[in-house]
Amino acid sequence: MDIASLWGDRVKAFWNEAIRYLRLLGNSGFMFSLYALFLVGGSFYPSFIDWLPEAVPVSFLFAVLFTYLLTRCPLRTFLKEGDLVFLLPLENQLKGYFHKSVMYSFIMQSFSMTIVYLVLGPLFKNRVADDGLYLYVVLLFLLLINLWNYVSIWAEARIQEDAGRQKHAAARAVLNFAAAYLLFQHAALWFPLAVLLLMLFVYLFYYYPLLRRHLLKWEVLLKLEEKRLSVFYRFVQSFTDVPNIKGGIKRRKWLTVLTDRWLWRNTSVYRVLFGKGFIRYGEYLGMYVRLLLAGGLVMYAFPNDWFRVAAALLFLYMTSVQLRTLWHHLDTAMWPDLYPVSLQQKQTSFQEMVKILLLFQTVLLTIVYSLVASSLMPGLxxxxxxxxxxxxxPVLKKDKEMIQAR
Structure with a gap:
């Protein structure tokens, strides 16, 4: 094994596979929906800025958004399960490998964050500071803060317990918010600079010694890598089959208590399995909530009632595409196939679950429309x-083919 070329080989192998999936997405109806949303949103962006009330705390919302982006720090190491056995003895020779991984993650996150920032640029210049130079000064500060977060999270990866890493993330979020809030409030530059120096102090006297005192936790890095891969492949699975997809389980006891009575109301075993899968597995629930919130925000932002109607239906369609992957949720488990239950009952339960979720989202989007619109007919x-x-x-031809293929 050539350690020097290992990182490059892993990255090349991932992107060769990812590009094939991205080509499928580029030819899909879902991507057309995104293109339509961007075109319509771009057309109404200036009108939205003029319409946005002065009372809306734009600077505070900017600070919250970029605090989230800076704190989350998705880390890609391209590790595999077998590495815990075969690469662990070579850890001392892999410093370059992990340094490249951290830098790769930082660059990718900086790229995506820069796109978000530039998209919000017109709103920034309208409400924060009408100064082109200050726009790029803030971006430079944000990228420096992003670098601090990545070198810090690399030290946090030495902590085995999830609770310990979450506490560190919360502490980073406080510093990130302080710096972002000062930047978006157009405070004197020495104030965010002071926060940046404080971050440097925290790294030198806390995070750097943490690197020296604790061994690298390979299980933590593998868990983070699998989480990032599962997010990408679960999205791709909406359009094509993806083998060996993995996802984490979250108990979400508070939501389970509310839904168990309905899930266990009859003898449909697949209703329980699909319901539990939606609530507890991976990102189904998170995806559903994010699309619902995004749809509500877009409807709030569009000044035209009929474009609000189009946005509501578009986000409903996007949700339905994502929920299609719920059918494959049980593919990796053998034991459901041992149940003396017909495939027809599985199909019926799947369709029922999707119908209820989409109908619930329709009602919520209609309520959002009624709160922001002036006419009743488009809401109806x-x-x-x-x-x-x-x-x-749920019974369109494409879904029938998907269901009957099993």
Whole structure:
């Protein structure tokens, strides 16, 4: 094994596979929906800025958004399960490998964060500071803060307990918010610079000694890597089969208590399995909530009622595409196939679950529309069209082929 070329080989292998999946996405109806959303959003962006009330705390919202982006720090190491056996003895020779991984993660996160920042640039210049130079000064500060977060999270990866890493993330979030808030409040530059110096002090006198005192936790790095891969492949699985997809389990006891009575109401074993899978497995619930919130925000931002209707139906369709992967949730488990239950019952339970989730989202989007719009008729169209879509979508030809293929 050539240690010097190992990192490059891993990255090349991942992107060769990822590009094949991205080509499928580029030819899909889902991507067309995103293109349409971006085009419509770009057309109404200036109108949205003029319409946005002065009372809206834009600087505070900017600070919250970039605090989240800076704190999350997705870390890619391209590790595999077998590395815990075969590469662990070579840890001392892999410093270059891990340094490249941290730098790669930092660059990718900086790229995505820069895109978000530049998209919000017109709003920044309208509400924060009408100064082109200051716009790029803030971006430079954000990238420096992002670098601090990545070198810090690399030290946090030496902590085995999830609770310990979460406490460190919360502490980083406080510093990130302080710096971001000062930047977006257009404070004198020495104030965010002071926070940046404090971050440097924290790294030199806390995080750097943490690197020296604790051994690298390979299990933690593998867990983080699998989490990042599962997010990407679960999204791709909406359009094509992805082998060996993995995801974490979150108990979410508070939500389980609310839904167990309905899930266990009859003898449908697959209703329970699909329901538990949606609530507890991976990112199904998170995806559902994020699309619901994004749909509500887009409807709030569009000044035209009919574009609000189009946005509601578009986000409903995007949710339905993502929920399609719920059918494959049980593919990696053998024991459900041992149940004396027909495939027809599995199909019925799957369709019922998707219908209920889409109908619930339709009702919530209709409520959002009623709060932000001035006309009643488009809201009724959202409710009626969304209801028909919820009822007929799970039995479209594409879904029948997917179901019958099993």
């Amino acid at each position: 169209i959202v409710l009626g069209t969304g209801g028909l879509f919820c009822w007929f979508y």
